[in-house]
Amino acid sequence: MSRPEIYSPEGLRIDGRRWNEVRHVRCAINTHQASSDGSSIIEQGNTKVICNVVGPGEPTGGGVGGSGGNQRAKDDNRVILTVKAVVAPFSTIDRRKRSGNDNRVQEMCLTIQHIFEEAVMGHLQPRSQIEISLYVLSQDGGMLQACINAVSLALVDAGIPMYDYVCACTAGMYDKEVLLDLNRLEENDMPFLTMATLGATRKVALMQLETRVGIDRLEPMMAAAMSGCHHLRDVMDAEVRKHGKSRLARTGV
């Protein structure tokens, strides 16, 4: 049986991209004005995520945000983040029903919570809670990166003070070639890492590598992922500025 060629000798990938090209990114903020304080939709290739943010508001009691929720509720001086994610059963090629407390989803929520606890200026909103809900509608690789980017945009839309955008991107290593922003087929076929940076800086907020890879291959992967993050930051920033301009025009200032 013939397998699809992941990386052709001419330097083209399955979907026709070069090694250093990210998939088409389409994002929008303030999409759910009626139901939340901040919201965003992001599409990276065929991965599509909706994020709703409610808050900051009064905490609704501990134990909501996974393990240790009670502990954080007592800690009055910082904001409490709760992250919930729903992965739609129809999001994958073959339908798969995930239960509400699927381990991978829970872990992803906890990861996102930890990242944003650092990125949000929590000391400015003591004794308050921010609820983040994520809905993964369609996944084609890079679910975590799309979720992180979506949360970033939604928090910006909600007007919550942050140090910078948190942008995430994946990079994989195919033989000796680094590939940026993998889709699902590529993800299944090679080791890859997800990296999140704080804006266009070299500060790393997250690095997740779940597969074995030679230590000498790690550095080029990290460099590529970082450049991908910086590119995503520009895309997201452009969208936020565009939205800000259109809002300003509407108010007639």
Place this chain on the structure above:
Amino acid sequence: MPLSLSEESYLASSLSLRPPCRPDGRDQHQFRPLDASAGILPATNGSARIRLCDGGECIVGIKAEVVESRKEDVALVEVQCDIAGVQSNSPLHTFLCTTLETALRNTLPASRLSIIHRYTYKLFIDGIILDHVSHPLTLFSMTVYLALLDTRLPKLIPSADVASTTTSTSSSDQPIGLPQFESDWQESVPLCDKAWSPPLVQLAVLAGKNVFVDPTGEEAGVGDGAIVVSWHQGKVVGLRTVNTRDSSKQVFSASRDVTEALTRVVS
């Protein structure tokens, strides 16, 4: 925010006036404006999204799988949903899913999903209710309706069908190969056509002798009871009463009005 006792009684009495007075100034049989789009998810067979003006939102994706239909008890439609802010397996989930499942199973003929004699499609209808302020049944049902209208199934390559009939005539119990489908999605056939359209399930609230379609959360809270009406191709095919509060007085006397009203509204 819950209403105070005096607010509640004011609302209840203004709803049971004849003619009634709804808080948002709507007519008794008038829906709120909504924003609907279909075909939003290319990875599904059919998908739809509906947003209400109060922030309620529902996304439905439908996937079809090929299953063997040898067993008699194969259920061809499965409805599941996820409601934000509500624990899974709550009574609300069961109510939404079973109501729609029964409505669909009663109206959808098995021939519409059969492929060749041994194989059939099974529809998995999954909904996510992102937010709801009023009762989500109407919203969910409308989104499922729209998604089913959008559903397309791949076209069967006719040679496979011919091969199956010839083998079945020559030797009776030969295993037949899997059905072959056209790979071009442009050729796919829609599930719904003029002969069959999906059912709709609506919730209507009763207050006094008045019937209200598309009730808001407050209206449902002060109403005397509610009726779930299944509507399919111009006819009412199912009727059920639900208690939104404690009493269910006068529910049956008013049910005729509801069905008439709904038939008019939906068509």
